[in-house]
Amino acid sequence: MNENQATWLSFLAEQGARLSESTTPEPIGFTDAAPINAGFIAPLTHLGLIAATGEDAASFLHNQLTNDIEHLGPGEARLAGYCTAKGRLLATMLTWKSGDTIYLQLPRELQPVVQTRLQMFILRAKAKLADLSDDFVALGLVGADAELLAPWFPVLPNAPYAKVDTDAGSLIRVADADGRPRFQWIAPLAVAKDAWPTLARRLPPAPPSAWRLTDIAAGMPTVVKATQEQFVPQMVNFEVVGGVNFRKGCYPGQEIVARSQYLGKLKRRMLPATIATVGVAPGMEVFAANEPDQPCGQIVNAETIDGATRCLVELKTAALESGGGLHLGAANGPLLDIGSLPYALIDPT
Structure with a gap:
């Protein structure tokens, strides 16, 4: 470490944090539990960070990722995916530019593999990649307001995926969840340690799992190790939430992603669900009661709360339209209670 x-x-x-017992410890709770339906602050220790520098960094990443990186402005952040040649997502990430550096934020468990794979394709490009996962601290703030953050950020990002930079780091507003604004603060370690006590007096501390629950509430998918190469971006609504630019040039898998977009109604989509059980994990299969012999989908992301699981699940649209029940693990497994997304799904025409 x-x-x-x-x-x-x-x-x-x-x-007051309780840390998990593993080779990669993570906060699993604090002395006082924070209600996730209210504001809170969470250390996002599960996220890693890749920094790209050099005069060709933007063009190199533009040719590798699903979104437009060449025109990424200093006051914004963008979602992007990294695909195989078959159009399957190896990673989903948040990207932004500060100064001459482009940052790629993705799950810490995927950072080394993704960075190594990207490095293979730099070739003669004047670009360098560095692992900065431990050089900055990522804080997730739900329900923070201008008064609370004014000592570090006199002006807040005013819309999702707007960004503000100061000497205290970068403040990025991400997708709202349940009507509450959410911010990521990417800060130097010393700044984060200095700010935490002040922030924690107003926003109860919560573990990273609470932040991941708000990602689920916002309908924002994250590819993890168990689901790498499982989804074309549209299967997890990634083009709907702004992670794919169909007007940019080629990138690995671009032809398949474009074909999925323009060849009629999409046959798989992602929806939120609640399951009255625990132990649910990404990659677990889902079955329709009226088609028990083969899975009709799989869990994308899942977090436990109050003895149940909230999740995002990728499904065949035909299984939804059939009207039969959807179950975890087998046709007679725990029932999925399908919910509604906070955004509209618009199929290509």
Whole structure:
């Protein structure tokens, strides 16, 4: 473990965090539990960070990712995907530019593999990639307001995926969840340690799982290790939430992603669901009661709350339209209670 990461985790423990027992510890709770239906602050220790620099960094990433990186402005962030040649997502990420550096934020468990794969294709491009996962601290803030953040950010990003930079780091507004604004603050370690006590007096501390629950509420998919190469972007609504630009040039898998978009109604989509059980994990299969012999979908993301699981599930649209029940693991497994997305699904015409 990097020294900065160890220092940050030790600091969080001093602030009341309980850490998981593993080789990659993560806060699993705080002394006082934060209600996720209210505002909270969470250390996003599950996220890694790749930095790209060099005069060809933007054009290189533009040719590798599903979104427009060449025209990524200093006051914005964008979602992007990294696909195989078959159009299957290896990673979903948040991208932004500060100064001359382009940042790619993705699950920490995927960062080394994705960075190594990207590095293979740099060839003669004047670009360098670096792992900065432990050089900055990512804080997730739900329900923060201008008064609370004014000492560090006099002006807040005013819409999802707007970004503000100051000496305190970068503040990115991401997709709202349940009508509440959500921000990511990417801060140097010293700044984060100094700010935490002030923030925690107004926003109860919560573990990263609480932030991931708000991602689920916002209908925002995250590819994890168990679901790599499982989804074309449209299967998890990634083009709907702004992760795919169909007007940019080629990238790995671009032809398949474009074909999926323009050859009629999409046959698979992602929806939120609740399951009255625990132990649900990404990659687990879902079955329709009236078609028990083969799965009709799989879990994309899942988090436990109050003895149940909230999840995002990728499904055949035909299974939804059939009217039969959807079950986890087998046709007689726990029932999925399908919910509604916070955004409209618009099929290509």
